[in-house]
Amino acid sequence: MYTGILNQYQDLYGFAEDYPVVSLHEGNTPLIPALRLANCLGVEGLKVYLKYEGLNPTGSFKDRGMTYAVSQAKFDGAETVVCASTGNTSAACAAYATRARLKSLVIIPEGKIALGKLSQALMYGASIIEIAGNFDQALNIVRMLGERDKRLAVVNSINPYRILGQQSGAWEICDALGKAPDQFFIPVGNAGNITAYWAGFKKYHDLGKISQLPVMMGYQAEGAAPIVRGHAVEHPETVATAIRIGNPASWQGATDARDQSGGHIDLVTDADILGAYSCLARHEGVFCEPASAASVAGLMKACAEGRVKPHSTVVCILTGNGLKDPDNAVLVGTKEVARVSLPADESAICEYLGV
Ligand code: F0G
Numbered sequence: 001m002y003t004g005i006l007n008q009y010q011d012l013y014g015f016a017e018d019y020p021v022v023s024l025h026e027g028n029t030p031l032i033p034a035l036r037l038a039n040c041l042g043v044e045g046l047k048v049y050l051k052y053e054g055l056n057p058t059g060s061f062k063d064r065g066m067t068y069a070v071s072q073a074k075f076d077g078a079e080t081v082v083c084a085s086t087g088n089t090s091a092a093c094a095a096y097a098t099r100a101r102l103k104s105l106v107i108i109p110e111g112k113i114a115l116g117k118l119s120q121a122l123m124y125g126a127s128i129i130e131i132a133g134n135f136d137q138a139l140n141i142v143r144m145l146g147e148r149d150k151r152l153a154v155v156n157s158i159n160p161y162r163i164l165g166q167q168s169g170a171w172e173i174c175d176a177l178g179k180a181p182d183q184f185f186i187p188v189g190n191a192g193n194i195t196a197y198w199a200g201f202k203k204y205h206d207l208g209k210i211s212q213l214p215v216m217m218g219y220q221a222e223g224a225a226p227i228v229r230g231h232a233v234e235h236p237e238t239v240a241t242a243i244r245i246g247n248p249a250s251w252q253g254a255t256d257a258r259d260q261s262g263g264h265i266d267l268v269t270d271a272d273i274l275g276a277y278s279c280l281a282r283h284e285g286v287f288c289e290p291a292s293a294a295s296v297a298g299l300m301k302a303c304a305e306g307r308v309k310p311h312s313t314v315v316c317i318l319t320g321n322g323l324k325d326p327d328n329a330v331l332v333g334t335k336e337v338a339r340v341s342l343p344a345d346e347s348a349i350c351e352y353l354g355v
Contacts, residue, residue, distance in 0.1 A: 002028050005064055005168040006071065012171070012203070013068075013164065022071045022100040026063035027168055029055045031176045031315070036283045037296070041303040045311035048299065049181070050280070051173055054288055054321030058120060061193060061319045062092035064169055065162030069155040070096035078153035080105055082145055084138035085156075086189065086242045087117030088320055093155050094124035105152070107131060107138040112241050114289065114325035134236060135190070136247045157192025158249050166193055170200025171209075173315055180204070180214045182312035185302070187294035187319055188218040188227065188254055188265060189243035195253025197317075198261065214315075216263035217307075218254055219298030221291075225267040227254055239270045239328065242291035242320060264307065272297040278332050280318070287322030287329075295319075 004023035006013060015021075031049045038048040053061035070093070073081050080103040083093045090106035090113075097104035106121055110130035121128055131138055139156060146154035157163060174180050180201055186194050194216060204210045220228055221238035226246055233246035248254065258265050268276075277293035280286045295316040302308050322329055342348050 004067055005165060006067055009168055009171060020071055020074045020100075021067070022074055022096055023067050024057035024063065024095065024099060026056045026067050027172065029053050029172070031173060032284070032286060034284050034286075034316075037279065041300065041308070043303050043308050043310055043312075046303075046308065047313040049177070049313070049315045050284070050286055050296075051169065051315055051317045052286060052288070053169070053317060053319050054292070054324075058088075058091045058095045059116070059321035059324055060088040060092065061166065061169060061317070062088045063096075065157065065165040065192070065196070066092040066096045066155060068161040068165035069153075069159045070100050070102065072161045073102060073153035073155065074100045076153065079103060079151040080153070081155045082142055082152045083107070083155045084135060084142040085113075086135050086244055087113040087324070088242060089156065090126060090128075091117050091120035091124070094121045094126035097126070098124050103127070105129070107141055109134050109138060109244075112244060114241055115327055116321075116324040135245050136232075136236075139190075139249060156249065157190055157195075163192060163196045163199060166196030167200030167203060169317065170197045171204060174201070174204050174210050177313065180210045180212055181315040182214060183217055183302075183308060183314045184214040185217045185219070185295040185299045185314060185316040187240075187243055187291050187317075188220045189224075189245045189248065189291065191218075191227070191248035191250035191254035193317075193319065194218045194257050195250040198253070198257035213261060216257045216261040217298055217302060218258065218263070218265040219294045220265070220267050221273060221294060222267045222269045227251060227265050228267045238273075240273050240289075240291035240294060241325075242289060243294065264302070266298065266301065268294055268297040268301060272301065274332055276300060278336060281322065282336070286318065288318040289320040289322055289324045290328055292318040292320050
């Protein structure tokens, strides 16, 4: 039976037999071929795969890091796990804390958390502090709390166990393909995930499990693109609230991944993001949240710029489930499909349909 990434990759993680693994059987997410998308990108022989992280237990990739960070907090005897979040980290933190019988405290920007994520934190029983500020301010507060009180374990991606856990995504991709992809496309917010994937690919390369490393392609939202612009953004803004971040904690990790792999970190507009978001749902049957679609928006841009070679294999990571953000889904979807209100009357329906 599959029992989560820590047990699956225990030989690589190397923790002891009696380690208190806290798991919801995260990971083992599908790598879905995107044939229609590949065909419309104008690059000959291109193979595109979507790593659908929205199928994790709390609906995002954060579960991979949270299983390890919360297990370690339990091991270290912490009472409470705490995080700043744009939503997904808070959902995962609250769920795994409950699983570990620890308390959770989440600090989030008021009014900027997608509805699904907020409902998760509430249902899993976190204590929630909403601040009239953004993610970057929330993270500074959390860092301060962690330093002040050792009973609080910070489970943001500044916690190295988060990064270790998230490496498992790279390993699964290589295990599924039998090699690393030529290029790897990923949204960049606080930049923990691009850092983790690069570390994961390098680890597999060092172990001789893959012979070539992928080129890392990271994408920020235009209004929240500090790495692309080369300076922190004080008031980040984007429809993709998950990556509404102006001063990423793992900035260096992201630029290292880019530079060591010969990759590229660029921005995509909110319109690009929503276009890719809608395209994935309507043409591939894969529903992700807006921030996740930044990877595919990035692939579209990179293809148009000639950055993607013919006959190459690329993977786009879809970091979170579309159900996380029902408000944006209804807004975008309503513009694109036929949706009418009619009386509960057979002839009215027949007349409308012309049958
Ligand atoms: N995609 C989604 C759906 C996310 O929730 C996040 C980050 C990212 C991409 C970016 O990943 O930060 O590792 O570069 N969400 C964090 C949160 C910040 O609080 O849930 P990153």
